Amino acid sequence: MEDVRIVLYGVGAMGTRIAKLLLKKKGIEIVGVIDIDEEKVGKDLGEALATNKHLGIKVSDNPENVLSIANADVVIHSTTSFLKQTYPQIATAIKHGANVVSTCEELSYPYATEPELARELDKLAREHSVSILGTGINPGFLMDTLVITLTSLCQEIEQIKAARVMNAATRRASFQKKIGAGLTVNEFREGMKKKTITGHVGLTQSISMIADALKWRLRKIEADPAKPVIAKTYAESEIAKVEPGQVAGIRQCARGIKGKREVISLDFQAYIGVKEEYDAITIRGVPNIHERITPCTHGDLGTVAIIVNYIAKIMNARPGLATMIDLPVPSATIEDMRNYF
Template sequence: MFTEKVRVVQFGCGKMAKVIIKNLVSHGAEIVGAIDTNPVVIGQDIGDFAELGYRTGIKISNNAQEVFENCDADVAIVTVFSYMPEMEKIFETCLVNNVNVITTCEEAIYPWNTSPAVANRLDRIAKDHGVTITGSGMQDIYWINMPTLMMAGMNKIKKIKGAVSYNVEDYGLALAEAHGVGYEITKFEKEISQAQSLPSYMWNAAEGICSKMNWTIQSVSQKSVPFVLEEMVYSETLGRNIPAGEAIGMSAVTTFETHQGIEIEVECIGKVYRETDGDMCDWEITGEPDMVFSLEKPDTVAHTCATIVNRIPSLIEAPAGLVTADQLAELSYLTYPINLYV
C-alpha cells in the first residue's frame, strides 16, 4: 500500500485529459506534471485547464523530459495518438524515466501482432527500467473483458459479432483524420480503403479476446468504407462544414478466423454525430446457447476516462514490461483513494 498519494503526470492535454484529471483528483491522486505541445494550453495551470475550481501550481509544459526530471511520478497517463509507431518516442520518454504508463492509444490494447517491433522494443525498455506499460479505456472492459466473461455462460461458441460506434468529435484531430473525416471519396478510397495500413480499433480488441481465450488466429481481413450523408454536417474538430458527399467518418469491419473454428467479426464505426446519433456497444454470440447483449448508448469518453483511472492499481502491481489489459489483474471500482489499493 502506498503511504502517500499516487503521483501522476498527464501526457497530452486535450478533451479527454480534462475528464481524466477531474477523476484523478476525485480518487485521491496527485497531479505532479502535465505535458502538451499545443501552444493554446502551454503554461496553463491544470486547475484552470480542467476547470477544477482552483489552481494547483502545476502548469502544462512542452518539455517532457524536464517535467519527468522534476516531479518523481509513479504513473504517466498518455492521451495523444492512436497507433504505436507514432507513440513510440512518447512512451519511451516516460519509461526511461522509470514511470509506469497507461494510455488511451487504441492499438496499445493489444499491439503484439499489428506493431510487433515497437511492442517488443517498448517491452524491453519497460523491463530494463522496472516499470509497466499498458493500454486501457472503453475497450478494456466493454470490448475485451466483458465479452469474454459473458462467454463463460455458454457451452459452445461458433461466432462472435461485435459492433461499436463513437463520435470522432470527442477525440481530437488526429483520430478524425484517421477516420477520413472531411475526405472526398476518391481520397478516402486511396488513403484509407485501399491502403489498409492501419488496423481498426476493434481489430486490436479482437486480438485481446483471442489472447484471453487462448485462441490462435488463422487469418485476418479488414474492409473500410466511408460514411457519407446527403446533407451538410458541421465538424467542430475540423472547424468547418463537411459538404454532402464527403466522408463524415468510416465503418471498418474486421474478420478473424481462428484455428479453433471460431469466427470473430467486429465492426468499428467512428463518425461525426448528428443530434440524433449516439454511441453503440452491441454483441451477438452464436453457439449453445446464443447470446445477445449491449450497453445502451454508452458514454464512451466517460467510460474510457473512468477505466483509465480505475486501472492504475493493477498497472502499478503488474510485472514490468508491456502487459496488455487481458493479462492484468481484475479491474474494479475504486471506493477509496487509489493509494490504498497498491
C-alpha cells in the first residue's frame, strides 16, 4: 500500500491542528490544501501553519485546480457548520473521486435537517464509488455515538440523558467567539440575530442519530436556541475577559419526545470559568447506566483525533453517505496508516 494521499479543505483552527497531526504520522502524504482565507492563500503550508518548515505545498483558493491534480484518497474538510453551505465543497471533492471526512456538524446526521441534500450526497458518492462521513467530538461522538454504544448493554430503556460541561477558556478562539464569551447580554442577542453567534450546532443531529439507532419514532425534537450564561465573578481566557454580568458562554438544551414523554435530553454548556468539567451519560433502563468522564474530553484535541482516526475507516467503507452508526466500532489508528488496509 502506498501512502494515503490527503487534501485539506479548510485550514482554520481545526484544519491547522489536523495538518500538524498528519505531518507527524507515517503512511500519509498531504498533497493539496484549499482555503479562502486571504492571509493563507498563496502561502506554503508550513508558513500557513506558523511553523518554520517549508513543505512545498501551496494553499490554494481553487478547489477544482487542487483536486484535479491531487489524486486524493481522502479530503479532510473543515470549513463551516451548515450543509447548505458546505454541500458544493463536498460535492466537488466527490466528483474528483475523493472520500471525505468532514467536521461539518450538520453532515454528522444530515437526515435530521437536510434529508434532500443527504440523499443527493449519497447518490453522488455511490456514483463515484467513494464514501463520506461527518464526524467530530460533538456531534459525532460524545453525545451520540458513545451514548448509542452504551445502550448495547441495556435490555430496556426508559430515558437517556447526556450532558457536556466544558470550560471554554481551553478551547480555540473561533469557538470562544461563536459562544459570545466576553460580550454584553445585548451584544450577545444582536450576535444571535445576525448569526455571528451560532452557539453549538449538532444537538438535533445527535438526538436524531440516537433515536434512529434505537428505532424510536420520535414525535418531535425540540432544540432550544443558545442561552447566555452570565458570569457571577470575573473570569478570563487568552482571548476574552469576562466581567461579572457579562456573557461567559452558552447553555443549550434539546429534547427528543416520543408520544408525550421526553425520552432523550441533551444539555450542552460551554463557558469561561466552569468550576467542574465533565461529560455524563445517564440511561434509565435495565440496567441503569451512569457514565461520567471527568474532566470532560478536550474538544479540539478529540476532534482532531477522531477525524484522523476515521481516514482508514472511510476508505474501507462501502460507497455512499455514511454516519457513525454505519461504520465499525470506533477506534484509534495510531500506527502507520498503511497498516489499516
